[in-house]
Amino acid sequence: MTEIAKPAPRVAVVGTGAIGGAVARRLLAGGCEVAVWNRTASRSARLVDEGALPAASIGDAVAAGDLVLLTLTDHAAVRQCLAALDTDLSGRTVVAMCTGTPDDARSAARRVAALGAHYLDAGVQASPETIGAGAATILYSGHRPAFEEHAATLRLLGGPRFVGEAPEAAAVWDLALFGVWYDAQLGLLRALETVREAGVDVAGFARTAGVQLGHVVAGVPGTVSELLEADYPAGPARLTEHLAVVRRLIGLRSGLRLGDGGLPEAAARIEELIADGRGDEGLTATIG
Template identity: 40%
Template sequence: MTDNARSHTSPTPPVTLLGAGAMGSALARAWLAAGHPVTVWNRTPARAEALAAEGAAVAASAAEAVAAGRLVVVCLLDDASVGEALADADLTGRDLVDLTTGTPAQGRARAAWATERGARFLDAGIMAVPPMIGKPDSGAYVFYSGSPELFEEHRATLAVPAGARYVGADPGFAALHDVALLSAMSGMFAGVLHAFALIRREDIAPTDFAPLLVSWLTAMAQLAHQTAEQLESGDYGKDVVSNLAMQAAGNVTLLRTAEEQGVSAELLTPYTELMDRWLAAGHGDEDTAGMVELLTGEAS
């Protein structure tokens, strides 16, 4: 039976996986547990030994692994590693899914590279850490973008390790969604660190403070919906509760408190300075959504 025939007729089609690091191993185990034949390759063969003991076939080379089946999933260190691993592989007729973390531009370039070699392509962004993979109730999911036909054909297989969310035919969109969410997370963690720094020298237990912090951030995160509506409509004054002028005035207290507590304000000042710039441009009665124009260079 040919590879193409197997991919269409088997309820648990074979999967080739390049990369047996922490995330790759978690993905392989999820597919193995679901009954999918898995062929794995790793640059350091010893790392694939544990997967072999659990039923995976270990290929001697990336090219050999690619030849084992139609669906080829790549989960390596970076985009350069993908190119190096697949340099000698015949990708003709293969469906290549790249779960390697990268940028939107890298996703688009890799899609063109794969197409030139006769493969269909999906780029992906994993919104999970390895312990969440293969656990339906963990909330883990993966963004996919690129060939819609590839995604539809392999949707069930791709959804085994984590939820599968298709975000568009543009191969760069998966990475863009991934990085946008991670960037928001980074900003949140910056605020979390600053908050803990403020109470650091006081008789306030971090474990007592943490539930208050989580509850507050969860409630405030809902305002992202309002920001989205303002950005889509272009009406930055729509449904404003606390306008920019009020928020900027409140920043004085935030910065003064940091100084009193002996805490560096370096995690706050980039944002407060951006607010001051937008306020000086005459947007005091609006919400903060319009500050996006300062970040994108749209503001005159």
């Protein structure tokens, strides 16, 4: 018996900038039928040469895809593009693949539902060069059956990770992960500025600072289990000892261009816990 070939997935890529261009290229290479629309049409001409189908309007692009990827600058652009659509989009899945806030995700989900389609929010933890390569992770949240239906296509772009059915879950993950990076990187920059201003050997210090950052990474599982079990053992230091160090650091950081990194707020929280008789607990107690 001859096997009937499965039809190629039909994907619309709306916005062919850096991410959208890489996404469209990867989907084409993966055997998808890709319709592209870009506000500035000339920016999608190369993709058309490479096999993408040019759409004359955003509505035409969306009509040509079962999976619609909005790879746009931000949610203001997503709102504009969704407002331009007025046909029934039943059966389609619309993915906003751009950095946004939880409110942005909820409002896009409402608009997409009003058009009859399923919504997925996506947080792109990747650069254009890593789309489709092992290093890319893309976080999705929203309509789980729609994610599962399109998972094989989404896998072409990088490790797809479904993080929750609330539409805003991917945005929360995405921003919180940026927060981890900024806090660590800005912490490193503050430390480098501190030692440079003190005339200390910056290169030698930086090597040891790398080891210190490694302690944070190694401590992640322990910190999480303390939090989940609501048990805050002192570990390497008690809150009373942390407070003394944090106060000294606030003094050392005065005058830094990047400020003190929120240490006074942390000190105030530690003081509150000590006043409650919890000075023997560990640092995780500050968010317990």
